[in-house]
Amino acid sequence: MKQHFPIFENNPELVYLDSAATTQKPKQVIDAITSFYEKENANIHRGLYGLSIEATKKYEEARKIIADFINADENEIIFTSGTTHAINMLVYTIDSLTWTEKGKGKNEIVLSEMEHHSNLVPWQQLAKHFGYKLKFIPITDNFELDHNKAREIITDKTAILSITHTSNALGTINNAKELINLAKQKNPDVITIVDAAQSVPHIKIDVKELDCDFLAFSGHKLYGPMGIGILYGKKEVLDKLRPFHFGGDMIKSVTLEASEFQPVPNRFEAGTQNIASVIALGEAIRFINRIGLSKIQDHEKQLKKYALTKLKTIKNIDIYHSSNTDNTSSIISFNLKGIHSHDLASLLNDYNIAIRAGHHCCMPLMSALNITGTARISFGIYNTKEDIDKLCDALIKIQEVFNK
Numbered sequence: 521m522k523q524h525f526p527i528f529e530n531n532p533e534l535v536y537l538d539s540a541a542t543t544q545k546p547k548q549v550i551d552a553i554t555s556f557y558e559k560e561n562a563n564i565h566r567g568l569y570g571l572s573i574e575a576t577k578k579y580e581e582a583r584k585i586i587a588d589f590i591n592a593d594e595n596e597i598i599f600t601s602g603t604t605h606a607i608n609m610l611v612y613t614i615d616s617l618t619w620t621e622k623g624k625g626k627n628e629i630v631l632s633e634m635e636h637h638s639n640l641v642p643w644q645q646l647a648k649h650f651g652y653k654l655k656f657i658p659i660t661d662n663f664e665l666d667h668n669k670a671r672e673i674i675t676d677k678t679a680i681l682s683i684t685h686t687s688n689a690l691g692t693i694n695n696a697k698e699l700i701n702l703a704k705q706k707n708p709d710v711i712t713i714v715d716a717a718q719s720v721p722h723i724k725i726d727v728k729e730l731d732c733d734f735l736a737f738s739g740h741k742l743y744g745p746m747g748i749g750i751l752y753g754k755k756e757v758l759d760k761l762r763p764f765h766f767g768g769d770m771i772k773s774v775t776l777e778a779s780e781f782q783p784v785p786n787r788f789e790a791g792t793q794n795i796a797s798v799i800a801l802g803e804a805i806r807f808i809n810r811i812g813l814s815k816i817q818d819h820e821k822q823l824k825k826y827a828l829t830k831l832k833t834i835k836n837i838d839i840y841h842s843s844n845t846d847n848t849s850s851i852i853s854f855n856l857k858g859i860h861s862h863d864l865a866s867l868l869n870d871y872n873i874a875i876r877a878g879h880h881c882c883m884p885l886m887s888a889l890n891i892t893g894t895a896r897i898s899f900g901i902y903n904t905k906e907d908i909d910k911l912c913d914a915l916i917k918i919q920e921v922f923n924k
């Protein structure tokens with residue numbers, strides 16, 4: 521697989537174990553961006569000349585590819601700059617869906633203890649300024665969400681449930697469907713949101729099966745470019761959602777006094793979009809489809825199993841990973857006793873091994889685990905058992921130096 525990714529040709533010694541932060545980009549995706557700017561560059565939707573018509577066609581084709589990838593309809597896909605933007609967009613507009621509910625005393629927002637700050641800080645702001653109450657589903661000793669507690673925490677007052685599908689710090693894949701069902705049983709009008717930044721690149725997502733109202737993910741974690749992401753919304757819910765940005769391209773007609781907006785999804789895409797990145801994200805999904813997501817998943821599962829087995833042989837290691845490995849992604853967090861995760865990551869850099877260290881934008885989770893951070897490895901389709909061997913050899917050497 522490495523041959524499809526120019527970064528490895530340019531950095532032959534690189535052992536890249538940080539795909540949860542961002543994946544490397546296949547040549548096909550890089551070429552799509554270059555080709556757009558070299559041969560096809562034009563703004564979309566408004567042009568009546570060939571280049572603009574072609575750019576519009578490719579932009580809308582990408583929307584269709586992305587929609588098919590998660591079993592959504594095309595008009596349910598909104599382009600954003602990433603997961604963070606998608607969730608913020610909801611936080612700024614969700615009152616159009618929940619305000620009446622709040623009037624009826626349904627004023628609780630349920631999140632979990634393992635949220636990325638992107639799915640926590642925006643909701644804190646909403647709670648602070650609009651009087652919502654935040655509640656959190658805790659984690660068990662096995663690094664999973666506690667569904668027994670969830671049954672108490674989610675009530676008929678729950679207006680919003682926003683949950684990470686896969687934890688970026690622990691790799692736990694949460695049973696989002698069960699939590700969504702639970703919330704809908706307690707309050708049929710609840711708005712449910714899935715942060716799928718870490719799940720879309722690794723497992724088959726079917727939004728119809730999940731039955732969530734919204735789902736957010738980022739292109740750059742999906743072998744696509746940076747600066748592009750998706751907010752999926754159920755059509756009937758999007759129809760009721762207030763637009764977030766106002767301006768050109770999202771309108772049907774404008775007078776000095778008022779404007780009529782385009783139907784969804786265009787009413788949520790004001791101004792010039794990141795057209796090249798949209799097209800390149802479509803190309804990234806073509807790349808994944810050609811290999812097959814289930815093949816990617818199998819490969820990553822084997823690597824995870826191999827890595828867990830090898831890491832467990834290292835002395836003085838704490839691994840923060842559920843024993844229920846069928847429900848975990850290819851993300852493994854650990855600490856070597858007596859070595860700060862930042863020191864470990866810096867020392868691994870001397871071996872050309874790229875890992876992430878620290879709180880992983882999950883400070884409350886780190887507090888719940890009573891640690892300040894972890895070292896985290898995460899895989900993509902280009903990783904091999906050899907990468908893991910190199911990591912484990914380096915970890916042992918680092919321990920030897922530290923223990924001298």
Ligand SMILES: Cc1ncc(COP(=O)(O)O)c(C=O)c1O
Binds near residue numbers: 605686687
């Ligand atoms: C679970 C999760 N949610 C949200 C985000 C934020 O994604 P982005 O920075 O692409 O907006 C990340 C990024 O690491 C993540 O892992």
